[in-house]
Amino acid sequence: MATVPFSFEVYPPRSPDAAPALFEAIDKLSALGPRFISVTFGAGGSDTKNSIDVLGYILKKKIGALAHLTCAGTSRSSVESLIDAFQAAGVRDFLALRGDLPAGEVELPVDSLNTAAELVAILRSRSTGGSVAVAAFPNGHPESGSQRADIDALLAKEQAGADYAITQLFFYASDYFNFVDLARSRGVTIPILPGIMPLTSASRLERVLELTGETRPAELAEQLAVPDSKQRVEAGIAWAADLVAQLVAGGAPGIHLYAFNEHERVTEVLRRANLI
Numbered sequence: 001m002a003t004v005p006f007s008f009e010v011y012p013p014r015s016p017d018a019a020p021a022l023f024e025a026i027d028k029l030s031a032l033g034p035r036f037i038s039v040t041f042g043a044g045g046s047d048t049k050n051s052i053d054v055l056g057y058i059l060k061k062k063i064g065a066l067a068h069l070t071c072a073g074t075s076r077s078s079v080e081s082l083i084d085a086f087q088a089a090g091v092r093d094f095l096a097l098r099g100d101l102p103a104g105e106v107e108l109p110v111d112s113l114n115t116a117a118e119l120v121a122i123l124r125s126r127s128t129g130g131s132v133a134v135a136a137f138p139n140g141h142p143e144s145g146s147q148r149a150d151i152d153a154l155l156a157k158e159q160a161g162a163d164y165a166i167t168q169l170f171f172y173a174s175d176y177f178n179f180v181d182l183a184r185s186r187g188v189t190i191p192i193l194p195g196i197m198p199l200t201s202a203s204r205l206e207r208v209l210e211l212t213g214e215t216r217p218a219e220l221a222e223q224l225a226v227p228d229s230k231q232r233v234e235a236g237i238a239w240a241a242d243l244v245a246q247l248v249a250g251g252a253p254g255i256h257l258y259a260f261n262e263h264e265r266v267t268e269v270l271r272r273a274n275l276i
């Protein structure tokens with residue numbers, strides 16, 4: 001039976017009250033032996049300290065800690081200071097992202113960065129000694145005019161020095177495999193790690209569709225519309241586990257799970273897909 005490394009994404013606690021539950025979830029996720037746990041980063045550096053605290057906690061567990069870092073609308077010198085702050089806390093591995101500009105009119109620094117590829121180049125030039133990951137979009141970035149633009153952006157990030165990519169969530173294994181084939185045919189060679197989000201409620205599915213611009217998966221949406229919450233959780237876990245199993249069987253180099261700061265659902269997904 002094929003087996004591959006797996007990893008998780010968490011976000012910094014939104015309030016001090018939420019921190020103990022997150023740290024407990026990280027304890028449980030760490031015990032499963034992930035390759036790394038990644039920690040998201042708010043636009044504008046709003047929660048830098050929170051991100052660093054969580055990354056430090058992960059590092060103490062002797063698990064790889066991957067710091068998301070965004071750059072849109074941020075000056076080069078601010079980004080460099082941020083990288084230094086992460087490195088001073090022992091972080092070596094980064095997920096270089098553009099991020100999104102806040103809505104409305106904002107005054108940007110004259111040398112503000114515009115693309116993730118620029119951030120990759122800065123991370124490389126500051127030789128963090130670790131890895132640099134980037135984002136990829138199997139079904140297209142919501143702002144991109146064509147899949148070709150997405151592949152061009154991914155290629156630019158590889159050329160700037162990215163080591164591997166992690167995908168936006170998607171709902172069908174064919175979305176991932178078609179995208180990987182297309183990327184390979186256009187010269188992308190870095191590993192592309194599929195990102196899977198177990199969704200167990202209709203409201204969360206709607207929110208995620210709004211944020212990502214993904215097309216509604218009709219069958220899953222129907223399964224999440226039932227009144228019984230146990231049935232909804234079962235449907236979401238079964239969907240994600242089946243997707244993970246198909247991805248592994250088809251040769252995906254690993255599985256990255258969006259954990260939503262809790263351990264039970266992603267653990268069950270991995271168990272059913274025979275990865276733990």
Ligand code: FAD
Pocket residue numbers: 039040041042043068069070096097098099100114115116117135136137141143144145149150152153154156157166167168169195
């Ligand atoms: P880029 O790679 O710079 O580009 C985005 C899109 O712009 C491309 O797909 C392409 O369509 C177009 N484009 C860019 N450059 C070119 C070019 N040279 N030629 C043609 N087209 C181009 N956001 C956060 O704020 N915090 C997070 O922690 C966070 N984590 C994420 C984790 C993952 C795994 C993913 C997939 C996304 C995450 N995001 C996060 C969201 C991300 O910041 C947004 O999707 C953002 O809009 C794009 O970021 P990017 O790094 O893909 O940008």
